[in-house]
Amino acid sequence: TSLDKQFEEFRTQLEESGSLRERIRGVAMEIESSTRLMQASLLLVHQSGPVPVEVLEKAKAQIDVLKDQYCRLAEVLHECPGQYYRYHGDWRSETQSVASLLAFMHWLETGNLLLHTEAEEKLGLNNLDFGLDIEDYLVGICFMSNEMPRYVVNRVTAGDYDCPRKVLKFLTDLHASFRMLNLRNDFLRKKFDGMKYDLRRVEEVYYDVKIRGLATNGESTGDQGVQA
Amino acid sequence: TSLDKQFEEFRTQLEESGSLRERIRGVAMEIESSTRLMQASLLLVHQSGPVPVEVLEKAKAQIDVLKDQYCRLAEVLHECPGQYYRYHGDWRSETQSVASLLAFMHWLETGNLLLHTEAEEKLGLNNLDFGLDIEDYLVGICFMSNEMPRYVVNRVTAGDYDCPRKVLKFLTDLHASFRMLNLRNDFLRKKFDGMKYDLRRVEEVYYDVKIRGLATNGESTGDQGVQA
Amino acid sequence: TSLDKQFEEFRTQLEESGSLRERIRGVAMEIESSTRLMQASLLLVHQSGPVPVEVLEKAKAQIDVLKDQYCRLAEVLHECPGQYYRYHGDWRSETQSVASLLAFMHWLETGNLLLHTEAEEKLGLNNLDFGLDIEDYLVGICFMSNEMPRYVVNRVTAGDYDCPRKVLKFLTDLHASFRMLNLRNDFLRKKFDGMKYDLRRVEEVYYDVKIRGLATNGESTGDQGVQA
Amino acid sequence: TSLDKQFEEFRTQLEESGSLRERIRGVAMEIESSTRLMQASLLLVHQSGPVPVEVLEKAKAQIDVLKDQYCRLAEVLHECPGQYYRYHGDWRSETQSVASLLAFMHWLETGNLLLHTEAEEKLGLNNLDFGLDIEDYLVGICFMSNEMPRYVVNRVTAGDYDCPRKVLKFLTDLHASFRMLNLRNDFLRKKFDGMKYDLRRVEEVYYDVKIRGLATNGESTGDQGVQA
Amino acid sequence: TSLDKQFEEFRTQLEESGSLRERIRGVAMEIESSTRLMQASLLLVHQSGPVPVEVLEKAKAQIDVLKDQYCRLAEVLHECPGQYYRYHGDWRSETQSVASLLAFMHWLETGNLLLHTEAEEKLGLNNLDFGLDIEDYLVGICFMSNEMPRYVVNRVTAGDYDCPRKVLKFLTDLHASFRMLNLRNDFLRKKFDGMKYDLRRVEEVYYDVKIRGLATNGESTGDQGVQA
Amino acid sequence: TSLDKQFEEFRTQLEESGSLRERIRGVAMEIESSTRLMQASLLLVHQSGPVPVEVLEKAKAQIDVLKDQYCRLAEVLHECPGQYYRYHGDWRSETQSVASLLAFMHWLETGNLLLHTEAEEKLGLNNLDFGLDIEDYLVGICFMSNEMPRYVVNRVTAGDYDCPRKVLKFLTDLHASFRMLNLRNDFLRKKFDGMKYDLRRVEEVYYDVKIRGLATNGESTGDQGVQA
Amino acid sequence: SSAKRARAMSTDSPMKEAFTKYADYLNNLNDKRERVVKASRDITMNSKKVIFQVHRISKYNRDEVLEKAEKDLAAVRDQFISRLINELRGSDFWKLRRAYSPGVQEYVEAATFFRFCKTGTLLNLDEINATLLPLNDPSLEPLKINVLDYILGLADLTGELMRLAIGRISDGELEFAEKICRFVRDIYRELTLIVPHMDDSSDMKTKMDTMLQSVMKIENACFSIHVRGSEYMPLLGSSEPSSFLLGVSDIEL
Amino acid sequence: SSAKRARAMSTDSPMKEAFTKYADYLNNLNDKRERVVKASRDITMNSKKVIFQVHRISKYNRDEVLEKAEKDLAAVRDQFISRLINELRGSDFWKLRRAYSPGVQEYVEAATFFRFCKTGTLLNLDEINATLLPLNDPSLEPLKINVLDYILGLADLTGELMRLAIGRISDGELEFAEKICRFVRDIYRELTLIVPHMDDSSDMKTKMDTMLQSVMKIENACFSIHVRGSEYMPLLGSSEPSSFLLGVSDIEL
């Protein structure tokens, strides 16, 4: 009957989308694994004493792994055109972490914000079909901002008194840029609302350093903690 | 700066997707309003006594309104190809209600299950770009099933003793068809799990009329309550 | 350091128990799949008209599949002696369903309760290491009892007026046996408390049949619905 | 009948396991009582001013009591070999508290992490039959970590400016060790995720003393607050 | 310190009331055990065939046991005058069951409602200190009412066609009496709401019997099922 | 029917109040937009370096916009006399922000607290029909207090060492005034509790500055940061 | 000391003066809210008693029962609602709504329940407000129960009607039960279209679910009596099941 | 009709008679519960006011503030607790505990809060009960607040003490803050050993968590003031940070 035929078709389709989702979850778990490794390496930047260059190198080594993983993810989604957002939830939070870590490393190296296109490039996502969702990128940037107060506190403890000034400038600009966006009342908005606490904390650390005359007069040196 | 440029672009994009979403919500609210009118009309099938044909006609009159609304929804989504599932959540539950009501009316008229393609046709969605999501259709069918026990009880009270047999056959087949699907552990699965309680209740009603010798010997007449 | 060494060991152990659990989950999902097939076959006993012998045969064919699956489960657990109850939660609810279905089929065939040892035998679990937990068996029996009212209602609708008497006798005895147990205030207790509603419903169906003079005088014929 | 016999056996077995559980609960409650006394004594380490040695001694006096209690627990479980994990839930959370307190006292005395084997030794559990579950031990360590921020704050208030450095080093190492473990998404994982907040808070306290030039240059003295 | 002293006293007091509660729980569990035995005996009144007098006698034999248990409960509470309601929750639900069973047996024997004072008398609670809470009594009466439909159905199945009339008269009067009460939205209210359904079910059975000319013309014989 | 008529009327009324609410939400969103602009301007007072007068002027320019918006809000509410508090929730949090910003600007200019009547005047709300709810005003004042610690920290970083003294005096008086109120356990109470922490933080900064001999001896100059 | 004087002096600042006013405002508001809550509790409690009184209705005592209920309902108005009216002048009517809404809803439930039992019709909001008119000070704009509380009370009414229907069926008043069924169905259908327009529809949505449950309980009871009646008809040769059932109950019990 | 008479007659049965008694019992109980709830609300509201009054304390107004608080507290006793005492004769004391417990807890909170600010000591349960003695009818066993409500009130007290400590630190009263810190720590430690023995320890457990939060908030405040003070010492050559900070605040503001 036409009823049977319809449900037979549904069965096929549901199984296909089920196995697709299975494969997506598989890649997403690998991505998560890679970010854990990156995160573990980057933890060392919080440690007292100057941060060795190797720390960053080790973390950067994972980027190629990630690139490969996103390539495979793109291939899987290539099979179901137009359904990127149907399965988006399955790799979303992992990708936000990725964006956050890439941006943090980029900042450590260059002192600049990793742009969306740069992030896509690093992950090999510059083709049209499969990109880095803008909101995921922005959430990742907020996550990065959340790490800044801790980073600044630990750098000052390690004797790097110029760090707060640099971070404060970076965060102030970032915060001002975000304010231009008219965010909906969603997860991103909530994360952005949290950014002002990061900013406030960094201001306080800068104040602590400044009032005690520990802050160098900066400006001249554009380098970051890692490269010092 | 490139930072400013990026956030300027984001602002534009977020505003565009914001206004898109706004328009989608607008249509979705209209759809909700239409289904509510349909629902209120269809509530009259529960009243004691024979159900007048006008009841169904009044509800069916809303279908054209819905068709127009879905047409407009499709137009809105036409502006952002490939993003159907990005905004899907904004009209999802409304569409499940629509599917449920269409299927209930179709069953009242024909005694058959409204097929997915038939549902799309009724809503003017047979083009490829914008269709009725299969899971939404299936959830709608489950909602329809939930209405059956109450309908059967009230039909019997109104003296229609043949109704339970017909509904039981319909639900038994429907339930068997659903069982073929390997559902994920999600909303649809939960709704389907509920269907067995509808089935059981209809079995009990059929038992109540059968044991009292009230059930006609049926089979011959294929017509439904409304048309009687 | 001894700290490192300890955590290294932990890592190994946690990974081992993780992969063990993974394998257990795998088998448990297969078991669930088998019970679904059994359940689908057995649904037909509720259908009007006499129940064909094939229905039961088809369901029984799955028992060997289950046997094999439990054999593999036992092998997995053989690797970690003394930890049966550590992972018990991972196959518990699947096994309760299995017990329920086996007992229902056994009752259909013989009119008797499937004993715990018989259940273990059917699943090939009579060796000492890996058995059927008694509480799982008892929960399964309660699940079977939950199906009885529906079965009786549908059998009577199908014209089998002797069924309620038999089921009532069976359930009354079963309920009396259960009452001997001093159950803790747990899941099993809750399930058993539900059994009295099954009993009550079957009593009502028997009453319906009896007061209308439909009940045969029974006793003489010991056969069950299926074999008739 | 065989039915009666089976349920008679079940009754015996359920009563046996019921009384076993009763006895386990009894010992577990005694353990809880002992840990509460330890906890109340250890609360005094937070008081302003130097912590008298007696505080620790009083808490340590409970260890022998605990040892005796675990010995009795082991005896009870000796009666049902292979069922450790069947009843594990009945003493689990109490044991996690015990592990936490033992580890905290050990750290106060030695500045080192109490190893799993050392914990077992202290409780007299080094025989094979009845050990300290690794996950319980790890959860206990997380609980101990939760106490650290408060301890550090109060030690500094009491004038011990070297404490934050020591605790920070200890927690950083501990956190790094934990990160090696691939934790499932369960209670332990959640507790471990919380450890990073402890770490962050201790970093902030260390920052507060360091930036004010209060931190001694440390390293030389390996002693802890209590012994000072 | 005076602080220590006060809290030490509190601890003593609370431990005393804890042990009091322990003893109360002990007696309450015995009471529960007795009601289980009564209940098991009384289950036989549902069985087909005439109910032998012994059934009731066996149940009645437990009343003296209960009397003794309540006497001991009263003694325990005598130690803390005025604190009846402090511990009330610990024997409340058991007492509601007792009231229900006593009332059911009394009705079986006399056809009348067991009044509150009569219930107290049966339990030896007529002194002022320790009585039967009126709300507990009323809840117990509702529980008894809940058993009536099942009783009636089973009596009719067993051929006792006069039973429905008697029960209907009794329940009608009882329901009318309950309607005199102003209840809060509490447990008792909910139970009383359930009584309406009992009444309706008994009425249905009465009509079933009546309409088939099975009912005797009643009134003449005032005796109950048991004595017949 | 009269039933239909009444509910038809209700629907009309509720739709009217729905569209009223829609208009209120519209104005409230505009108000929110204005406060965002004010906030963005005022952010500059936190920036290093002396605050130019233009900053304040730019923010003050929005007051007229707000006045106009509140005027329109009042007009909308004029249509439903006496129903101010029915829709209050729809502009409440926006108005609290407005009060907070007005009070902050007023303090920057005059060093005094903006009183409730003054706030109403600034917004053109001194007529009786539509006023500024006192609790909203008080919450706004608490919000302003929450901004003070950040302001002080950043002013000191920017070299304005007289700011902490002024703010401390202002907040001390404000806190003393708030203590005159008897509050319920509501939102305002929670916000007021937070004020204590603001006060403490400002005090700390004041001491930081004082102790280092950075504070001017104050009193003489009554002007604020902006005008300095 | 001079420090002390400095502190003391600042107490007379405009700020302190203003806060004295704010303190008075808050104290008065809270006192009034408390009085309103208490009045609301009284209304609730006594309205519930009226509802129980109406539930005592039967074929045999209809008039006495309703007469007492009517008197009790009037007493709720005179003693408690009048107290509320005196408190709720001007903007407090909406400001303190959360404080009195439960009581007013319960009163609406009681008043509409009484009216349905008396005349089988729905007591309109206008009619309710008319009965409150005498309680108002004639010189002032009279206080009216708002639509929202009326609708919320009506939603609860269906629960009481369900209880009544089940009880009436047992007493053989089948036609009454069927009348209730139709009435409750109508209210449910009307409210279906109203709900999305309510100020805060979230609690109303759960009430709608409960209401549907009540409707279905009545329908199931009517179904049950109907199939039984249909079975008896051939046995008796009667064509009207309800009249038959009524007959039995009168004669035998 | 005879049927009607039959019905009517059964109204005089012993059952009806008994239910008349039950109805009276339930009506009286509910009325009393309602009166107790109202008294409890009054006690809560006015005790809260006393707490706010005590919070107005500062170095400069200590005596006046506490004098007023003492009078207000006495008023709570005389006006509202006495009303409660009259209702709670005999077994109602425990039976209606849920109805009055919130009020009594709030009173305990207020009375102990006042006492701590006045003398720095804990007001004992016996002392509280002694103040209630005059409110009792001398011919009857006097009503005493039970241990459970006292402990629950004490748990809330720590929240108020935390607020007080934060405020006192800002006013430079560091020693007072440290005293509060020690006091709250002691109470927390004592209660640690009491909690498992309470009749119903579940809500007490959440209160313990809140209490620990309060303790830590005070400790963090003391920590903060301490490290700052320690930093200043070398700058100033003083050895007593607190006295120094006190000095500053007096002179400058």
Ligand SMILES: [Mn+2]
């Ligand atoms: Mn109600």
Ligand SMILES: [Mn+2]
């Ligand atoms: Mn409080």
